[in-house]
Amino acid sequence: MNYSRYGEDGIRIIFGESIEAKVSESIRRYYFFLKASNLPGIIDIIPSFRSCLIHFDSRQTSSERLISYLKKSKEKVDKIEIPEPVTHEIPVQYGSEYGPDMEFVSSYSGLSQEEVIEIHTSKVYTVFAVGFMPGFPFMGTLDKRLYSPRLETPRVKVPKGSVGLAQLQTGIYPFESPGGWQIIGTTKVHLFNYRQEPYSLLKIGDRVKFLRE
């Protein structure tokens, strides 16, 4: 673990150099530890693939105070009880009007559309981070055969519920938005509801299995 500063009011804790299940698990554990610690002056905690970013209020605490506390907390982090990740099944309509980039993904990978669907639904993915927009899950790791580059020119509008691929990740758009992922299908599942807690269906560490609808 490596602590560094991010501007005046951020602390970046790095857990590894690449996208790995083990790194992600340590980050998740650390995130729950931070939440449970209820340290004064913490504004936000943003866990992601290989780091955890702490945004703090410099009027209430300081980077020195936080870093010195965190450096002494290894034992507490190891001991803390954390919830089991939730597994979600997400039905998807693949291809045709539901997946405008299915043809591209199929020809880029040299697989038939059937095979793309088969491979995409065969794995249980882990949510490595939630962000870009509220409730958007960055999930991996995709089977290497489905590796897809991002669109060269992002779309102005990607519909809500679109299921996409980007490099070795897969994700779902909770809202209509601009976007550059290759869209292979659409789900009717709502990923984000601002009226009701928990606002986001998916959280860091959760598992997702896509089902063909």
Added chain:
Amino acid sequence: MIEILNPGWLSMVVDGGRYGYGDIGIPPSSALDHFAYASLNYLLGNSKGTPAMEVMGNGFSITFGTDLRCAITGAKVNAHRDDKPIQGWTPFEINRGAILRVKNVVEGFRYYVGFSGAMVLERVINSFSTNLDCRFGGYGGRPLIKGDRIDIKTVKAMDKRFIPAGLIPTMSPPHGLRIIEGAEKDFFTPESVKRFFEKKDHVYKVSSKSNKTGIRLEGEPVDFRKGVDKSIISEGILPGTVQIPGDGLPIITLYERTIGGYARLGTVAKVDHDRLAHLKPGDSVLFEMITLEEAESLWNRKMERDSFLYENHQGG
């Protein structure tokens, strides 16, 4: 009650921001000019999280269904109450049936309009700020349009307050922004980093493609070193981060994203964050690198200077 007659170019409801949910990607969507926003509530005797309108452009006008005290902070504007000119950064009384009009913006970009009392709106996920991308918060998750009516829960007017003239910042270009180095500074050639921080006029211009998510700059691209991966594994970012996408043209992240995947050349020092609200297309921007320690001491000094705004100053 107030009614929007003309929303200007774009106006929406904001507050100090929606914090605490960065782990599920909810961004702050806060007022961009925090000093102007906090000053507005201070001037009006409102408690500090009271929502305000953040407005861009000429022509903004509203009419009043009740007598209210009102103020405008942020960009310097040419505004009238019926046909009488009014002063920015100063509370004024406005009577039922009168019309407040902002003819044009004289200096700066965003201005803040507020009332003595709170607009009656729904608080969504702990905040009144509008998340325009996802259409929640503020006024039904959307910008204000002609005909929108908002009730005001008035508070008892108190003694008039003022903001010392020396504290009201200048907002005209060129905009000097002080930058703390970022995690991926070494992704770029030393020559192009040096060029980025040369304080020559017209090095960068604000692009018309800028929006509430980010300020895009046009000018000399920042060059990546040979062999460096141009994107990073996406990770948490903070407002004011200067990201460099593949084309080398900097983007200054504002308050609508929690995760980014571009290399970070630096972060705008917090002491200059409010200035970001006033970068308008075509303005020139000059960067200067400072150390984290310098940035911290500048920020601490500013916080001390402005502390009167952040104490609970509710009237009545």
